[in-house]
Amino acid sequence: MHLLFILQQNIGMKLLGIAGSLRKASLNLKLLKNATALAKEQGAEVEIFDLNPIPLYNQDIEDKEFPDSVKELREKIASVDGLLIASPEYNHSIPGVLKNAIDWASRPPKTPFWGKPCAIFGASNGGFGTVRGQIALRTTLTALNVSLIAQPQFHLSFADGAFDENGNLKENERSEQLGKLIEKLLEIIQKSK
Numbered sequence: 001m002h003l004l005f006i007l008q009q010n011i012g013m014k015l016l017g018i019a020g021s022l023r024k025a026s027l028n029l030k031l032l033k034n035a036t037a038l039a040k041e042q043g044a045e046v047e048i049f050d051l052n053p054i055p056l057y058n059q060d061i062e063d064k065e066f067p068d069s070v071k072e073l074r075e076k077i078a079s080v081d082g083l084l085i086a087s088p089e090y091n092h093s094i095p096g097v098l099k100n101a102i103d104w105a106s107r108p109p110k111t112p113f114w115g116k117p118c119a120i121f122g123a124s125n126g127g128f129g130t131v132r133g134q135i136a137l138r139t140t141l142t143a144l145n146v147s148l149i150a151q152p153q154f155h156l157s158f159a160d161g162a163f164d165e166n167g168n169l170k171e172n173e174r175s176e177q178l179g180k181l182i183e184k185l186l187e188i189i190q191k192s193k
């Protein structure tokens with residue numbers, strides 16, 4: 001009954017997923033795909049945006065015109081109800097590729113991030129599960145008035161052993177925790193409508 005109610009409420013809701021790692025075997029991309037499946041179970045539609053084509057930020061380029069890939073990123077963010085961002089922690093902070101994409105999307109005339117509900121989460125091989133990277137990511141997204149989920153938080157430590165051969169989280173408990181974060185995101189979107 002509860003799940004059916006959630007599903008009915010969230011039908012038609014659109015999310016954009018972004019992974020802060022470009023590598024094919026990214027643990028964070030796997031985690032994002034798990035989150036995508038959980039969001040779909042709860043009735044939402046999710047598209048994953050690949051950051052590979054986003055060039056390095058350069059104001060000289062911006063002064064002429066946003067590159068097509070940046071235009072697409074900005075339009076996609078603007079068109080969805082909420083965001084899912086799964087990111088590794090690099091040197092206790094945000095990976096350059098993700099920060100670069102956020103910087104491009106933050107630029108005027110109208111940043112599509114403003115007020116956008118967003119769940120952040122991350123996977124790391126170490127024991128801290130991106131705790132420090134997420135603090136840095138929160139700081140940056142707060143500057144853009146992104147509506148971040150305060151709690152629950154989701155940190156996947158020792159992530160190299162956390163997925164099965166199909167890329168699914170092995171432990172149900174972890175999957176349930178991630179599902180709770182998605183549920184909260186969808187609830188906040190619903191309330192903001």
Ligand SMILES: Cc1cc2nc3c(=O)[nH]c(=O)nc-3n(C[C@H](O)[C@H](O)[C@H](O)COP(=O)(O)O)c2cc1C
Pocket residue numbers: 021022023025026027028029088089090091092093123124125126127128129130
């Ligand atoms: C440049 C660089 C810096 C890193 N710094 C950290 C770090 O500060 N903390 C951490 O837990 N892992 C760190 N790692 C290890 C990453 O957690 C690990 O490579 C992870 O698998 C990257 O995410 P991905 O699998 O989604 O690509 C770092 C890796 C790289 C390449």
